[in-house]
Amino acid sequence: MSAEYVLEMRNITKNYGENTVLSDVTLQVRPGEIHALLGENGAGKSTLMNVLFGMPVIHATGGFGGEVLLDGEATHITSPHDAMTKGIGMVHQEFMLLPGFTVTENIKLNREVTRRNPVSRLLGRNMETLDMGAMSSAARKALDSVGMSIDEYTRVEGMPVGYMQFVEIAREIDKTGIKLLVFDEPTAVLTESEAQQLIRVMKAIAESGIAIIFITHRLDEVMEAADSITILRDGKLVTRLDKEKTSIVELAEQMIGRKGEAMVSVEPRAVPQDEVALSVRDLYVNMSGEEVRGVSFDVFKGEILGIGGLAGQGKLGIPNGVMSLYASSGEVEIFGETLQLGNAAAALKAGIAMVSEDRKGVGLLLDQSIEDNIAFTAMQVKGEYLTKIGPIKLKNSGAIRHQAERMIKELDIRCFGPTQHSGTLSGGNQQKVCIARALTMKPRFLFVSEPTRGIDIGAKKLVLETLVKLNREMGMTIVMVSSELQELRSICDRIMIVSEGKLVDILPPDASDADFGLAMSGIKPDEHK
């Protein structure tokens, strides 16, 4: 037990077919410390964790090279379940919760508290009866320890994403004998205050002696929470640092391998407010956790409008409602023409495109290639990228390939080529494919929802710059929804803040922090004064 490291991964090498995604990577984590794992999109962070958990993808693709040591002893972790029994827990990048189960049932999934009964004496543990009372009191305890006051009998379905994240953490904490917890981008979906709470919870967990591996793209969080840091780049170990002896600037440089650049910033300008591109009246959207309850606003032609607000307040509901991805009602006009709500194809035909915040759900066809994903909507909706031979329409593979290669280059999508399945891309690179697909539609009007969620600082800059370029050079009107106020302020002409599903105020990007803060909590600044 007196080993220096709870976990040591030595010289890990992993190939997916011809491609080496990890080579000779070493990771060391001490008991009770918070260890940050950093790297650009596609650097191999999730893959390294998949190796640690013995995920089936790893075994199915030829295993890996190197060794894994727990408490100083070499081990073979054969499956996620095996990892769990060896004391390693994971809070996933994608939620691993069952929507139809209650919070309790999710926390206790496959670790149910049971009572013996006559049948189970005969047929074994699987026949034991669930003890719901004991299960929910254990769940209650775990929820309390992450500061969640939510009722343990609530069903997960329809819960705001921030809550789900904490339920996942509660589930991991509830496991007995846990000595190492992995958080894969837990803060990507959280608001700032939730992220703060998460960091407090992580620190409390670490104090109790459990080591934490923390994967994130937010460097300020790293500086706040981590004790030590490992940085990967292109599947190789760059360095292992102590928090005390480094700075955000150094971290950024090490990740990207070049001198870190500042955030994007654009010249403030006055957008002529004479032509209305999108007019929305009395919009209601039934998107669970992000309901919109009667919002009216105008978007002027040629501007970038930001929509901000806390998670669960309805900012995501607005683009999803206008695009009819969720049930919505109200009056919407696009460039003077009425847009029928309830018909997603109509919105696309009218020249509106959207980059969804939900990559896995409506965003991407995961078992299709990158190029097919990029061309898909343009092909379906506008009939582009098709060659007509008489009545038959064939896919124009040449044109698709060309467009895909251009997009891969412009957005710096890290992949092995346009034919790679998008399901095998890293999280951030999937996001870029979504953006590429929207751009391929050559829309007049673009909704981007959380465009930089889960992508690294280099890529973030690239995405924001691309948006500005589209706006300035091609005159595209853009509405950007984001939880990161900083990002909205850096490129938007006006920023609209929503709270409780209603519009609170529209502010200029240079309005004071206090004004934004008040608006986010539902108070109009002039009311306050």
Place this chain on the structure above:
Amino acid sequence: MRDNVNSGIDTAASKAPVRQKTNWGRLFRENAVTIMFVVMCIVCLAFSGQSLSYVMYELFGRLSRNAFIVLALIIPIVAGMGINFAITIGAMAAQISVLWVIEWGVSGLPGMMLAALMTVPLAAFFGFLIGKLLNKMKGQEMIGGLILGYFANGLYQLLFLFIFGNLIPLNAPGLVIKGSTGVANTIDLSTERGFKYALDGLWSMPFVEATHLIFAVLFLVVVVMLVAKKIKTEKALTYMGIMGAFAMLLQIPAVASVFSMVKVPMVTFIVVGVLCLFNTGLLRTRLGQQFRAVGQNRTVANASGINVDKVRVIAIMISTVLAGWGQLIFVQNMGSFQTYGAHEQVGLYAGAAILVGGAGVRKATNGQAILGCILFHLLFIVAPPAGKNLFGDSAIGEYFRVFISYGVIAAALVMHAWSGIQKKKSAKEALTE
């Protein structure tokens, strides 16, 4: 520290949930299939010209022979494997057992028990194979199952047409028709070698007495549970109230006369009751929780360490064995069965019945199974005479039967999709009411 930890998320908490009210429109939409069937049953009943007591007599007969097999569908539905052909395969296993029990000449209750015993390894083995195969085509269970069902039927025919009676000689009279190949078209259980009414005939009672007896037993159970503090007082009182009211109702001669022709095969219904308890009990165990988890999301279940493939195989095996027993109950009541068609029919009817009861392709309860069974068979009884009375043609009634059973599955699936679309429409309504 606890205080500020909490405040971070509580502000969001108080705003997030959407109010829930009883919404009749929604309730109607979600149960559209069931409601449509209730209406159809009432209309047909009115036009059938059949007396209520005859309808009830028929209904109870059909319930006693079909309820078990419909209940066998619950576990695989909950485990996310849809309504699949495991029922058909289980029935095949039962029919193979019946053939051999008759061949050996074990009759009556011992015959039935022997057949039930034989069915277990056979059906379990078939179920194991199906489970393995379905695991290879996850997500396509419904369509893959259909094709596999055809294939299995081919094998079954090979067995009954070519192997039994030819390669393996059968000696019992009536099993093979002289001069032709293979097993005869119908297998008769009413001979001295068969086991017709082996279960039904054990103990049957007129309806009113039977209900009194059952209520008395249930009453005792509730009281015992109340004393042992296993049940809340209000709940116990409600149960007792309902039973009391029903018993009173039966005192009215007009009501009692409706059930005058009904003879309740007690043992059969007890077996059905036990199966209901089995389903509920099983779903409350660790294994049951695994079924539900796997049914909802295999990836999540897998990540939590559940052996998804194994759980699915177990679900199918349970279902095939139960379906096999269900088929035995069916044939002992009917007294004969179509050698080459009975299993197909039973799978189709069971699937249709549970959908009528309001079950989905992923959610099903005992109540839905029983309700569906009642409605489906009620329509079966009253539709042909109603068709005849309305259109003057009994063929229309026959046509109706077939139409119903196939139509129901299609209709239920379409209506599911439809209620999904309806749900989307009224965003403002849903949020402001």
